[in-house]
Amino acid sequence: MTLNNLSNCLSDNGQNLESLSAIQESVQLLRQLTMQDPNTYEPGLGEALKTNGRIFKELGQGKEAGIYLQESITILEKYLSICPGLVSRYYREAEALLEGLEGN
Secondary structure (H helix, E strand, O other): OOHHHHHHHHHHOOOHHHHHHHHHHHHHHHHHHHHHOHHHHHHHHHHHHHHHHHHHHHOOOHHHHHHHHHHHHHHHHHHOOOOHHHHHHHHHHHHHHHHHHHOO
């Protein structure tokens, strides 16, 4: 199970603080890996940032959520034409979450 999946499971069970801890660890690791091999790890970083933003949104931390969601969108946008099957779902989810923040 990846840290992102663990984070989602914890969030689904209402354990948002534990979920946030897991996804932040995932983001930290993926940032390090992305520096070594961006094409391999950056799409995963974009997904993890989206999850991080979603959890911050669920915790009522809109400003932090917006920062992570915007970074996620920026990263995932680069890969839409290269590997759309891999990133398009996460890109759409991040956009929807960000639009939900802006609508509030």
